[in-house]
Amino acid sequence: MLLRNLLGLTVLAVLVGIIFSIPLLPMQSQNAVSHEMLNDIDRRHAIVFFGFTGCKDVCPTSLAVLRKVLALQKTKPDTPTPAVIFVDIDANSNQRLAERYAKQFDERFIGYHANEQELAKLSQLFGLNISQKGEQINHRGRTYLLEKRNGRWWVDYAINPQGLTADGLINELRQES
Template identity: 30%
Template sequence: MRKATACALLVMLLSGPAAPAAEAPRRTSAELMDVLMWNREPVGGPFALVDHQGHARTEADFHGKLLLVYFGFTSCPDVCPTDLQEIARALTLLGAQGDQIQPLFITLDPERDTGAQLAEYVANFDPRVVGLTGSPQAVRAAADAYKVFYEKVALAGSDYTIDHSAFIYLMDRSSGYLGFFPPGTSAERMLTILRPHLVQP
C-alpha cells in the first residue's frame, strides 16, 4: 500500500464516519404559499402510501380520475372537517358526474392516524374519500411534493397538534397539477372550476 493511501485511511479510521449532510431548512408557510400562488415550481408527483383499508397505493392507482387532494389529520378541530364536508357536498351536488372525481385525504399525523382511525374518519364524509397514511418519511415526501407546510406543535403534557396549510389540490386525470382551492372554499365555488373538466354523460 502506498504511504499516502495508508495515511489517508488512518485519518478516516481515527476521525470516524463522515457526518451526515445537514438537512435543508424547511420552508415557511409564506414561502410555500408564494410557490403555489405564482406556480413557481412543479406541484404534485409520485407518492407511495397505504390506504385506510391497508392497501399500498400510488398516484398511478387513481389515473383516469380528477383528484381532489387534501392534507390534514383526523384530530384537526375545525378546518379539516369543514373542508372535507364541502368536498363531499360538491360530489353530492354533481350526482353521477361526481364519480369522475377521486378525493384523497392524506394524513399529516401518521403517528396517530392508523388505517383504522382513517377508515372511521373518512366514513363521516363520503364513501368515495380515500384516506392515506404511511411512514413519516413517506408522508413528508408526499407533502413536500405538494408544497404543504406542516409541523408538530407541542401542547400541555405530552399532547400535540399539527400546524398545517390547508389547500385542496385539483389534479388532472394523469395527476398533473391544475390548481388549488383555498381553505373554506364552498362546494358551489368548487363546482364552477370542476365542471369544465368533467366528461358529459
C-alpha cells in the same frame, strides 16, 4: 396636496384589498406529482386534502365541502366525478383511523395515512408546510385539484380553506372536462 393624499389612500386601499383577498383565490399550479396513493385512481380528476382526524375546525369543514361536491356532481351529469383522498398527516395516527375518518364524510372518500417518510415526500410534491409537536399539528389546510393527463397526475389548483366552495370546485371540474 389633498388630491395627492386622496390618490395615495386609494392606491393603499386597493393594495390592502388585493393582499387580503389572496387567500380566497385558488392558486393555479402545473406541478406533476407521483405517489402510490394515486396509483389505483382510475378517474381523470382527484381532489386531495391533507388533514388530521383530531382537527376540530378546518379539516371537518373542508371534508364537508368535498362531500357536497360529490352530492352536487350527481345533479350535474356533465361534471366528472373526482376521486376524493383524505391524507392523514398525524404521526400518531394510522391507516385504519384515516380510512374510518374519511368514510364518515362519504363512503366514496379514500383515507390514506402518510408515514413520516411519505409525508416528507408529499410535502415537497405539494409544497406543504406541516409541523407537529405531540398532539399539536399546524398545516395550511389546502385542498388540491389534480388532473390525470397522459398517464401522469398534475396539480391544477391549490385552494386555501377560505376559498373552498363546492360550487367553485364543480366549476373547475366542468372547465377541466
